[in-house]
Amino acid sequence: MNTLTKLIKNRLKKGIVTRPIPSLELESLGQELDQAIKKRFKRSLHIREVDTGSCGACESEIIAATSPIYDLQRFGISFVASPRHADALLVTGPVSKNMVLALKKTYEAMPSPKFVITLGDCALDGGVFKGSYYVENGVGSILPVSLHIPGCPPKPIEIIKYLLAFLSDH
Amino acid sequence: MIYLEVKPAEFKSTCLKLHQETGSPVMMLFADDERQEQGGYFIYCAFFSAQGRQWSWVKTFLAENNPVFESIAKEIYSANLFEREIKEMFGLEPLGNPDSRRLRLHDEVWPEGFFPLRHDFTNFNVSGAIGEYSAGQVEGEGVFEVPVGPVHAGIIGPGHFCFSAAGEPIIKLSIRLGFTHRGVEKLLENKLPHEAIALAERVAGDSSLAHGLAFCQAIENILGLNIPPRALYLRAIFLELERMYNHISGIGGMAIDVGFSFPAALCSIVKEALQALNEKLTASRFLKGAVALGGCRDLKDGDQKLIIDSLKNIMADFNEVKKLLLGSVSFMDRVDTTGRLNRENAENLGVLGVAGRASGIAVDLREKTSPYIESGFKMIVRNEGDVLARLMVRLDEFEESSRLIQEWVNKLPGGETINRPLKLVAGSALGAVEGWRGPVLYWVRLNNEGKIARCKIVDPSFRNWTGLSLAVLENIIPDFPVCNKSFDLSYSGTDL
Secondary structure, three states: OOOHHHHHHHHHHHOOOOOOOOOHHHHHHHHHHHHHHHOOOOEEEEHHHEOOOOOOOHHHHHHOOOOOOOOOHOOOEOOOHOOOOOOOOEEOOOOEEHHHHHHHHHHHHHOOEEEEEEEHHHHHHHHHHOOOOOOOOOOOOOOOOEEOOOOOOOOHHHHHHHHHHHHHHO | OOOEEEOOHHHHHHHHHHHHOOOOOEEEEEEEEEHHOEEEEEEEEEEEEOOOOOEEEEEEEEEOOOOOOOOOOOOOOOHHHHHHHHHHHHHOEEEOOOOOOOOOOOOOOOOOOOOOOOOOOOOHHOOOOOOOOOOOOOOOEEEEEEOOOOOOOOOOOOOOEEEEEOOEEEEEEEEOOOOOOHHHHHHHHOOOOHHHHHOOOOOHHHHHHHHHHHHHHHHHHOOOOOHHHOOOOOOHHHHHHHHHHHHHHHHHHHHHOHHHHHHHHHHHHHHHHHHHHHHHHOOOOOOOEEOOOOOOOOOOOOOOHHHHHHHHHHHHHHHHHHHHHHOOOOHHHHHHOOOOHHHHHHHHOOOOHHOOOOOOOOOOOOOOOOOOOOHOOOOOOOOOOHHHHHHHHHHHOOOHHHHHHHHHHHOOHHHHHHHHOOOOOEEEEEEHHHHHHHHEEEEEEEEOOOOEEEEEOHHHHHHHHHHHHHHOOOOHHHHHHHHHHHOOOOOOHHHO
């Protein structure tokens, strides 16, 4: 049996691995959202992520949200490589002084309309790093923030829930 | 343990001698500000002899009015980053070290003359002229530069990479880090040990457990606290679970970085299964809060069966990943001989952990410790030093971790899992844990009130980044991502 046939067989055996979102309305919310995103962002929402000094756990969970298990892309949300392609900026970390300029430049490089989402407790106010000589105690003092996703780090399912709830409200 | 306190004039010769005898790179080299208590600074330098599992320390005193010490970096290159760090953070001059560039306090952000780790430092008066950064240019006909970062295309930490290339091959790579510097070592000061664990767990998010554990070990060593056998086993189980979810994540990353997305997707399914298991066992997908001073949290009823059952499914998927990767000619072609770090360079730079063991450096802090020694722990070493070697080390360690966990779950000792410290005392000690990436080291000094007076953290990433900048030479820029992923280093662990 060649490799490809074997792969396909294995895939069929495994079936769909994606988890249903364990919340009452979320799947229907997802469909509602699909409509909203189609209308407002011309079919999809593109997010650019910037780490301003997180420990890396938030990044790990964002990546997990895009894995086959959670599959954030099924709701029309995807992560892009350049701020030029992005509708939203997703910021993690307490903003180390070394990242202030890069953060501002990334935001400036995005086309309007655009908005900022913060993710993780330290992006809100510095979290456990609050009061350090080298952090700006959160993103809010540098950019206008529209949505905060709390947690240290927030779980993938929470990231998806917060994004969907926010987008359907706006 | 060998512990030598020497005069500043003998510091260098003592270090050189220990370095020669142990064959160890500089494991730690750091300063401690004791001007208030003792009228000056102390410099500590640590070596580790893997054969005898013995730590050797050299300590010297620098008077406040003469804050200089003789550099050892020309003879022992692995001391270089540490000396630069001491100069940057304490303003102590390593005499004879030609490299005075800062690591974390970027020139265009932080003025000259402010040393955050001195105890009398306050951040209210930081002001003054700021400088500029230059990566150092390579000149010549046809040489061009490719600057990347600090904001990268992927969902990843920030770092600045400047490639100089002539045609396809990279002839120089300058890596600039420090973008995630948060001042962790300063934040830890004046905290009580139990208040500081959460912060230690957030130094490097993918090594929460190793960092928390190394910190707790340091405190336990100061207090002379014995850990119940059951807790020793559970800590080791958690440590291996951390290794497994990170190794599979890195293996998938290497596949995706050469465009092989199918096994990468399978890896993310395995990683998710491991993190879900972590959450069921410890209420945290990253094992945060699993260790405590004097022990760790216990398993619940049914957890042992859960671990065994989960690992069975996980290993079935893992075997498929392994077959897919090693059976693909085009994948093997991309990783074989790519990004070689030879043993001599690795030794000189002090590269350790996964990257070190893939270049023939047989050092693993787990060796000869309990409960590893009872279970016939097998250290994985390869000699090729290329991306494939690092991949193989991680594949083999994943299997070894799974075997160890299953064995320990089946022979878990009974009894308590925590021996709470009664009273804090002043003193200093080291905590050393082999995290999934390499040795995570915490040296802590407690003052008379039992508060942290100094905490020096060394994440393995700190020592291994320079290895990456040598490994990529003569490779093509499109192979940089897979070289980078094969080292899999932490930005935040390095930057602190």
